[in-house]
Amino acid sequence: MGTLLEVKNLKTHFVTRSGVVRAVDDVSWDVSESETVALVGESGCGKSVSALSIMRLVAGPAGRIVGGQIRFKGRDLLRLSEEEMRHVRGREIGMIFQEPMTSLNPVLTIGRQLTEGLEIHLGLAPAEARRRATELLGMVGIPDPERRLRQYPHQFSGGMRQRMMIAMALSCSPSLILADEPTTALDVTIQAQILELMKDLSRRFGVAMLIITHNLGVVARYADRVNVMYAGRIIERGTARELYANPRHPYTLGLLRSVPRLDEPRRARLDPIEGQPPDLMRLPAGCAFTPRCGFSVERCRVEAPPLCEVNAGGHVSACWEADNLDRARTASRT
């Protein structure tokens, strides 16, 4: 399968009065055609800024992409004119956001918001766009689509709005969809519905997906490959199966161990990652995870480890001690 999107050495920085925030700091990853890739990490790790960078929607003048390439179907998106970029947004790359209410226009009908893209990007006539919009709403499981098209976003429930966002993202048959925390604002049972729908549709239409989330469970069920981010960098990457079965970075290991799991016997005590995520303006020299890491050695404090292959199949980890994270040692801590 060919590479669809390739992010190379991307750097997105924010200049503030108190200093430069390196939100995304020399990050490289890719998405193949029809593949579902996840960017996982906690608030402030740079996962959302990565997505905004791809769409060139980083809020200026404070935020700026200061280096790197974003190659989509062979073209570098960072070199496109604003006009060309508008054609990419929505037409070639669809978007789904966490809070659909804030990303929909409250004073336009659902129908208008769906047909707008169809008319602009695909040049459909109004009647044709309307027909297609009805079809799209039906496809994402919204009952009575004819009537629903005449309604406004506030008349939709949270789950229905997210279905509508999916319909919008799919409307122009993009080859990639960026989904930023698509189910975080939804209830558990609705979250399950939406994720099943996204998985089903992406398979049916062969759309590649980039899912951005903090939820390790969501990723386990839906991603082919996972990138774990910490403090603006990717610290581990692998196929979902490999990464969960055999985590090779102390942060990934810590995240997996800190969540209680329904399929395991209840533990007497949870095993958290101690400390706080670092201040991106005052990153320590060396590896940013060192102050919270149970495995760190002298070298971690002075030299940031590069991403190195730790296993076959593209499993990489940025940790000097990647080969020494034996489970016996972590088990002995509990």
Added chain:
Amino acid sequence: MSDGAPLLQVKNLVKHFHLGGGLFGGRAGLVRAVDGVSFEIRRGETLGLVGESGCGKTTTGRCILQLERPTSGQVLFEGRDLATLDEDALRPIRRKMQVIFQDPYSSLNPRMTVGQIIAEPLAVHGIVADRAERARRVRELLSHVGLLPQHVHRYPHQLSGGQRQRVGIARALAVEPSLIVCDEPVSALDVSIQAQIINLLEDLQAQFGLTYLFVAHDLSVVRHISDRVAVMYLGKIVEITDRKSLYDSPLHPYTKALLSAVPIPDPALEARRERVVLGGEVPSPLSPPPGCVFHPRCPVAIDRCRGEVPDLREIRPAHRAACLLA
């Protein structure tokens, strides 16, 4: 953990909100937020209260604290019915019941330092009148929740989410309560911080003999922290029992669907896991369906469920469920 005597008994609690005509003369309606809820919490115990948004779990917590006065029903705290007391009579009891909110940022005054925030209830309730003594007590509380003495002079915006939640906990602890209503205390926090706060809540419970009502939607977290669990749907408790029975052998189809919807961080296991994906959405509490409130989404509903309201009945010892088919 618990010594058996109920600290809190909630009997047939009802809270309805009137949606009235309003400025634009819209149709009036009645939101049945909590519709006949009964349970008890024993001293030293943690009762988990789970359900999706709008199920009434937060309103239940607020009615217990008398932040909302119940429409009907009883809230017996140490044997006294709080619903019948006026504000003056309630004040000394409020000391014994505290709350920890989901979003520590919006529940802390941004113009007060951490020290002032924690000292305030000590002064308001007249617990520690002496200033120097109060400062000493604040430092002690900070250390109980894992903060440092220098945090006294910080403002909420200078703290991380996890540290702010620790301040919220210290403020609740300040008045030495016996019951703490924890309303989604970790859901706004990062994954790596959630476990820190849960461990802290458990340590404090052991140290001070606290009783928790733990309101949350995350079933994995609730399983970890609760001794018993109640599941709410559309204003009613549909199942209540001890932790082990609920998670090992759930009886209500809604509980089963909720458990099945929780993603597990293990791709190999997820690939072969059977899932009950519920269709539809939670109906509006303005017009709950007749019969069993869950029947429109229930995968096993029969005709009787449409007309008959199921009682919350004991199906196995100490395991109650509101389902005709259980």
